[in-house]
Amino acid sequence: MALSSAFRERLEHMELTRNQRLSLLQAEKEWQANKSQVLASKHANIRSMEQRCLVLEQKIASQSFKISALKSKIETLDAKYCTVSQHWRVLKSEVEELGQLEKERDRFYELKSCEMKEFRENVEKFVVECRMRVEELRNRIKEHQTSLMKFQGGNEYFYNSEIEVAEKSKSELMAVKENLDRNLASNYQLRAQLQKQLQNISY
Template sequence: MEHSRNQRLMLLLVKSELHFFFVWFPVKSKPESRGERAASAQISVLESKLACIGSMERSCLFLDQKIASQNFRISDLKSDIENIDTKYDSSSRKLKAVKSEIEEIEEVEKERVKFYELKISEMNEFRECEELKSTFMELPGNNGYMSSSEIAEAKMKRAELLAMKESLTKTLASNHQRRAELQK
């Protein structure tokens, strides 16, 4: 494009010089001489080249507009890509947060299962103790009464079991509340 612009400027310069020459030295009405015919031929050649250069410049301008339009489309697509990347990053962070919450819930669930297994084993031990106690009561020679040390021990065991029950109730309520919060 730069080459065609330089070429056009050269042709304009030559044309203006020829025009200046013919303005200051007008052609007389006598028959044209050889030099005048050659100058006239040069002018027509220059005019045709000038028209060709104008056509090339219009083509270049059209191509420049097309390139500008494509550059605009490219920048629009880059903007779309950046928006999609931003959405992807946001979704990725949300997914990580949800996975973390799921892991926490799974840990709480594992703790709950362990806790219930522990309580079930304690209940089984308690049943076994009760069975032993009832068996002991059925033994001959026992009046069905227990000694004061056995009573004190049974009361301590009862107090321990009640404390465990209360702790279990609090933990269960806390777990239910935490689960409700996580499900929101």
């Protein structure tokens, strides 16, 4: 009986040990199953993240292409801006130069206008003086002619003297006339040059 009781206790201990091991194995199995589920969930998350990374990489590549296109467009616009700026500076310089030339033209035109006015006044004054001189000489010739006619039958010496005076007056008159002609020709030539200069300024 004692052996049987001991054997029974041994069996019960073995059964208890087996049950404990089974419980441990079941717990281990459940833990492994949970671990597998966790790993499967993590793998799923990793695959999802990989998919998201792939999508983000595609978006980054697309944005990089757009950025490259925009940079190229900006560089083109910068080049055009530099060209336009250079052209604008050239035009501004030309406008300033034309403005300066216009001011100089106006000053030159005003100066030439004053010269023309002074020239006309001098010509008119000279013409009046010449006419008065010519008229004076004509009157002197008439006086000498009258004296010659009056004393034509008188003293030959006096007659010759009067003739010499008349010839001298005539020579003076001719010299004045020639001088007048030369001065008028010179003045008209100067006037033509001034008018030509004024016309060039106007154009």
